[in-house]
Amino acid sequence: MNAPRFFAAAAFLLAPMIGAMAAAPESPAGASSCSGCHPANTGIDTPIPRLNGRNAAEISEQMKTFRAGQRSATVMGRIAKGFSDDEIEAIAAWYAEQR
Amino acid sequence: MTPKHSRRNFLKLTVGGASASLLPLPAIAQAAPRVVVVGGGFAGASTARALRKADPRIAITLVETSRIFTACPFSNGVIAGLRELPAQQFGYERISAGGIAVVFASATGVEPQKKTVALSTGQRLDYDRLVVAPGIDIRWDGLPGYDEAVAEQMPHAWKAGEQTLLLRRQLEAMSDGGTVIISAPANPFRCPPGPYERASLIAYYLKTTKPRSKLIVLDAKDQFSKQRLFQNAWAELYPNLEWVGLSKGGKVTSVDVTARTLTTDFGTYKADVANVIPPQKAGRIADLAGVTDRTGWCPIDPATFESRLVPGIHVVGDAAIAGGMPKSAFSANAQAKACAFAVAALLAGRKPAEPKLINTCYSLVAPDYGITVAGVYRPVNGMLTDVEGAGGVSPTDAPHSTRALEAKFADGWFKTITNEVFG
Numbered sequence A: 001m002n003a004p005r006f007f008a009a010a011a012f013l014l015a016p017m018i019g020a021m022a023a024a025p026e027s028p029a030g031a032s033s034c035s036g037c038h039p040a041n042t043g044i045d046t047p048i049p050r051l052n053g054r055n056a057a058e059i060s061e062q063m064k065t066f067r068a069g070q071r072s073a074t075v076m077g078r079i080a081k082g083f084s085d086d087e088i089e090a091i092a093a094w095y096a097e098q099r
Numbered sequence B: 001m002t003p004k005h006s007r008r009n010f011l012k013l014t015v016g017g018a019s020a021s022l023l024p025l026p027a028i029a030q031a032a033p034r035v036v037v038v039g040g041g042f043a044g045a046s047t048a049r050a051l052r053k054a055d056p057r058i059a060i061t062l063v064e065t066s067r068i069f070t071a072c073p074f075s076n077g078v079i080a081g082l083r084e085l086p087a088q089q090f091g092y093e094r095i096s097a098g099g100i101a102v103v104f105a106s107a108t109g110v111e112p113q114k115k116t117v118a119l120s121t122g123q124r125l126d127y128d129r130l131v132v133a134p135g136i137d138i139r140w141d142g143l144p145g146y147d148e149a150v151a152e153q154m155p156h157a158w159k160a161g162e163q164t165l166l167l168r169r170q171l172e173a174m175s176d177g178g179t180v181i182i183s184a185p186a187n188p189f190r191c192p193p194g195p196y197e198r199a200s201l202i203a204y205y206l207k208t209t210k211p212r213s214k215l216i217v218l219d220a221k222d223q224f225s226k227q228r229l230f231q232n233a234w235a236e237l238y239p240n241l242e243w244v245g246l247s248k249g250g251k252v253t254s255v256d257v258t259a260r261t262l263t264t265d266f267g268t269y270k271a272d273v274a275n276v277i278p279p280q281k282a283g284r285i286a287d288l289a290g291v292t293d294r295t296g297w298c299p300i301d302p303a304t305f306e307s308r309l310v311p312g313i314h315v316v317g318d319a320a321i322a323g324g325m326p327k328s329a330f331s332a333n334a335q336a337k338a339c340a341f342a343v344a345a346l347l348a349g350r351k352p353a354e355p356k357l358i359n360t361c362y363s364l365v366a367p368d369y370g371i372t373v374a375g376v377y378r379p380v381n382g383m384l385t386d387v388e389g390a391g392g393v394s395p396t397d398a399p400h401s402t403r404a405l406e407a408k409f410a411d412g413w414f415k416t417i418t419n420e421v422f423g
Helices: A003-021 A056-067 A076-080 A085-097 B003-021 B025-029 B042-054 B075-079 B093-097 B162-173 B194-209 B227-237 B284-288 B329-347 B400-422
Strands: B034-038 B059-064 B068-070 B089-091 B101-104 B107-111 B116-119 B124-126 B129-132 B136-138 B179-184 B214-219 B241-244 B252-256 B261-264 B268-270 B273-276 B280-282 B313-315 B357-366 B369-380 B383-386
Touching (some): A056 A076, A056 A085, A076 B369, B034 B124, B042 B059, B042 B093, B042 B129, B042 B329, B042 B400, B075 B162, B129 B329, B162 B194, B162 B273, B179 B194, B194 B241, B227 B241, B280 B284, B313 B329, B329 B357, B329 B400, B357 B400, B369 B400
Parallel strands (some): B034 B129, B129 B313, B214 B241
Antiparallel strands (some): B068 B089, B107 B116, B116 B124, B136 B280, B252 B261, B261 B268, B357 B369, B369 B383
């Protein structure tokens, strides 16, 4: 048995076991509050957009535009002002991965 | 070294490595960790669900007295005849189907040393961590003349359900030209803008159906949530709504149910309909668990929501002293998710991450007139503290289109949060 093939096989065997038992990766600071208004599930009759699976750069851009007051908003301008660039980008990247 | 050997060594190493980074050994050696959540409102039900999602290995039991949850947000609309009570009601079927054991009973005691919760059914639940989310109880000794029997005639309607319908029926039965009085308590209490949204929507009901009637708000405070926005809207929409603050003698010091009067330091007011929103405290189980302080509320660590008084017990929602965060459904839901991550981390032997939380409270001044307050919070010096420069209320000079939009968003928020918690 050559070494690379063996390691690949071992990883294949172990991956599902670890995957099934591991906790879901924790969301970045602030991200879990968003789903109070932005629905995590589909099919809800609301004008507030869903964030799951959206492009990360697009979410970041919108948040920064809200924060700068360059886009008219109700609550999002006030909320975005509480987050740094790094925090916004981490939240955006996490939502982009959610389905 | 034969391949057989190296395979065995590799597996040993890899499993050992995974254990150290992802699965602490106790989690493998012992049975699944157990978390009991007492209280199935926005705080408790959200915690149970978020915990299930954070770590499906945890065995979660949700203890709740009622099979049907009746939501307080939007219940002022029921009082004003704008919506019906079933629109406020949710069951636990979906939560149960998601792998959470839902037990319908009341928690009657907690033994923190033995880590058990006693239930009204006689059952005892063992826990590794306990989450207490009982919401509020009325301080029945907090206002002379007001007790549980009087509340059947002068409803508080501060826990949604029968009380909500009672207040609505009284308003419907009142003749045009009557006087409605709302008594608002001193801070802190559940839903800081709630009394003023209620005043607005009752004023809307009176204006549209009983226009000769009058509404007086007697307040134990001089300042309240979204005050400028409410008062501007009242001046514009509801000339028959009078607000009497603390310094003008607004604090109700006693009520007389037979005479239907409310007495303040400055005088006595006669009501055709009296809505007494009394002083409040954390729900009873918090007291029984020993997690309330002298204020009647529960001091917590702002990162983990673990009680400052009893280790191993976490408190979320209205019962908690959450610093700058108001006692709202949005806060309860946001705190619940942060608490769930912290509990999952602690059970797995990891250090909990520092959270950041958001609150948004929508209030309706009229069916198509919404206003908001929002805030962003993080732990600073042991308290959840407003992030400077963020948050605040809707602009005072916003056009009507903005008010209409906030009313629409309010409706969207209610549908979304109740779906996340119960759907």
